[in-house]
Amino acid sequence: MVSQDFVGRKREIDLLTRLNERQGAQFLILYGRRRIGKTHLVHHWVNTYEGKLPVLYWMATQTSTTRQLRSFSQALFRFRNPQSDIPPEFSYQTWETALMQAAQLAQRERFVLILDEFTYVMQADSEVPSIIQKVWDHHLQQSNIFLILTGSLAGIIQRAALDYRAPLYGRATARLKLQPLPFGALIRFLPQMSTEQRVAIYAMAGGIPAYIKRFDDSLTVRENMYERLLSPANVMLSDAVFLLGEQLNDPRNYMALIETIRLLYADASDAAGAGARCRRWGV
Known part of the structure; x- marks a missing residue:
């Protein structure tokens, strides 16, 4: 059967370790297509510390920005207050408030905050990259946080962080596009x-x-x-x-083109089959 070992990502693991060992705040944008192994990579890296590194991992889902903020708020509250009960509807009022609460955890020692598939949050609320920019510039940058944002939505990553005028351009201390295995x-x-x-x-x-x-x-x-x-x-x-939806801003035209090619291929196959049958029958 197929091996389940973690394979072929030593350079990426080494990069995460080096960033974590640097002094001061670190901000990594980790991106790449779905199923490339982003989540597996960060989990494997965290596990190498055997529980000795303060880490809050949270994964976004494709839902409303209100539910996303509530989910993250509750994860952050549980991390800060592991012995306390949390009201099911508890949520910070804004993403800015939630991220400032996270910054308080990194004032004295290293704190790793992993926001997995965070492009889903940016998709639900286009203001979030600007909010992260503000909080990073005024709070997180002066802390000991290691912030890791991962995402699969290429267009959103481009607009939020990679373009010259993007809100997060120049804020990340490292960017890593995860490539296929050799x-x-x-x-x-x-x-x-x-x-x-x-x-x-x-x-x-x-x-x-x-x-x-x-x-x-x-x-x-x-x-x-x-x-x-x-x-x-x-x-x-x-x-x-x-994948088309993740890599393209509007995949509808591309999907229509693929469907047209499929239909043309089907028609050509039917015509070829009909011609062969006619020849076989002597028509």
């Missing part, structure tokens, strides 16, 4: 396969860890293709639509 990493996932078989798997899965883990090196490439790749439940098939 081909050489597949030997750790699929040790029983030959090099030729791994080439075939890499052609299908690329260097996406979540995809590679779906393949089984006790099966042949053909068996893997039919059982793992062509299954109706295969996330690799459904991900295409999500």
